Amino acid sequence: MDxxxxxxxxxxxxxxxxGGLSVLDPTRALLPTARFVYAADYAGLPYGKKTNEELxxxxxxxxxxxxxRYQPRLAVIACNTASTxxxxxxxxxxxxxxxxxxxxxKPAAELTQTGAIGVLGTEATVRQPYVDDLSxxxxxxxxxxxxxxxxxxxxxxxxxxxxxxxxxxxxxxxAGLRNQPGGDAIDVIxxxxxxxxxxxxxxxxxxxxxxxxxxxAAGIARRIAYLTDxxxxxxxxxxxxxxxxxxxxxPPPPLAALAPYGIGSIETx
Ligand code: DGL
Numbered sequence: 122m123d124x125x126x127x128x129x130x131x132x133x134x135x136x137x138x139x140g141g142l143s144v145l146d147p148t149r150a151l152l153p154t155a156r157f158v159y160a161a162d163y164a165g166l167p168y169g170k171k172t173n174e175e176l177x178x179x180x181x182x183x184x185x186x187x188x189x190r191y192q193p194r195l196a197v198i199a200c201n202t203a204s205t206x207x208x209x210x211x212x213x214x215x216x217x218x219x220x221x222x223x224x225x226x227k228p229a230a231e232l233t234q235t236g237a238i239g240v241l242g243t244e245a246t247v248r249q250p251y252v253d254d255l256s257x258x259x260x261x262x263x264x265x266x267x268x269x270x271x272x273x274x275x276x277x278x279x280x281x282x283x284x285x286x287x288x289x290x291x292x293x294x295x296a297g298l299r300n301q302p303g304g305d306a307i308d309v310i311x312x313x314x315x316x317x318x319x320x321x322x323x324x325x326x327x328x329x330x331x332x333x334x335x336x337x338a339a340g341i342a343r344r345i346a347y348l349t350d351x352x353x354x355x356x357x358x359x360x361x362x363x364x365x366x367x368x369x370x371x372p373p374p375p376l377a378a379l380a381p382y383g384i385g386s387i388e389t390x
Contacts, residue, residue: 126194128353131156131361132345133193135184137168138274139281139374140316141199142382144222145361147342148197149383154354157361158191159384163373164366167274168202169243169314176245180207181214183366186390188215191362195348197341198222201313202243205251218348224252224313225337230260232333237264237306239298242313244269252313266304268297270314276323277316282374291320295327312336360385 132148134141138161145159165171165179180203184196195218198204198211204221212219224246229238238260240247247267256265272290279286298304310332312318318336325334363384365373373387 125352128355129156130194131158131191133158133187133191133196134199135160136200136315137162137166138278143315143318144199144338144341145382147339148345151342151346154358159361159363160187162366163371164368169245169271173206176203176206177210181210184211185214199315201246205246205249220341220344222337222341225311225335226255227259229309229311229335230263233309235306235308237303239307239310240267240313241270241294241310241317244271246313264303266298266301270294274316277319281378283378291323291327309333362386364388364390366390
C-alpha cells in the first residue's frame with residue numbers, strides 16, 4: 122500500500138511571528154511546487170519572553186490544532202526558541218515528521234578564523250542548555266559569546282509589516298556581543314533566531330565586513346527536501362496560506378507584505 126502523502130498535502134511552517142519566512146524562502150527555492158501553510162502565533166509573540174514551561178505546553182498544543190486543520194505531510198518549527206525548548210514535546214505529541222531549527226554553532230565553529238563566535242538569539246534561546254550542549258560538542262576549543270536581543274524581533278516584525286523601527290536596536294544587538302570580554306575578536310555571528318536573517322543587511326552594515334553572519338535556513342530547506350524525497354508534488358506552483366492566531370493588539374500583516382513569500386491568502390484561528 123502506498124503511504125506517500127497526496128501531492129497537495131502541504132508543508133507546515135510554524136513560528137511565533139514572521140521570522141519563519143526566512144526558512145520558507147530557501148525551502149520554496151528547492152521545492153517550488155510544494156503547497157505550504159505558514160503559521161504565526163501572533164497571540165503568543167514574543168516567545169523569547171516566555172518561560173520554558175509556557176512554551177513546552179503552548180507549542181505542541183497549537184501545532185496539534187494546525188496539523189488537524191491542514192493535514193501537512195511534515196511540520197517545520199521555524200523558530201529557534203520553540204525548537205530548543207519544545208521539540209521533544211512536539212515529537213512526542215504528534216505523529217508526523219518534525220523538522221526543528223537549532224543555532225548554527227557547528228558551521229560557525231568551522232568558519233571562524235579568530236576562534237571567537239557570537240550567538241544572537243532571543244533571551245530564551247541563549248539561556249537554553251541546548252546551546253551549552255551545541256557549544257560543548259562543536260565549539261569546545263572556541264570562545265562562544267551569547268546575547269539575547271528582543272529588540273531585533275520587534276524590529277524585524279516592524280520591517281516586514283512596513284512600519285518604522287528604531288535602528289539603534291541593530292547597534293545594541295551587535296554591541297551586546299562586542300562589549301563582552303573577548304567580543305572584539307568575533308568574526309562569525311550565528312543568527313539564532315529566525316527573525317534575524319530578515320535584518321541581515323542592517324546587521325551586516327553595523328557588524329562590518331570582517332564579520333560573517335550565518336543561519337541555518339538553507340540547511341533546514343535541504344533537510345525538508347531530503348525527508349520528502351520520492352514523495353509526489355503538484356505539477357505547478359500555487360500561492361500558500363498564512364494563518365495567524367488571533368490577537369487583539371496585533372492584527373495580521375497586509376497581504377501585500379506576505380505576497381513576496383508566495384502567500385496568497387490569510388486566515389486567523
Ligand atoms: N523567531 C523566533 C526564534 O527563532 C522567536 C522570536 C520571538 O517570538 O521572540 O527564536
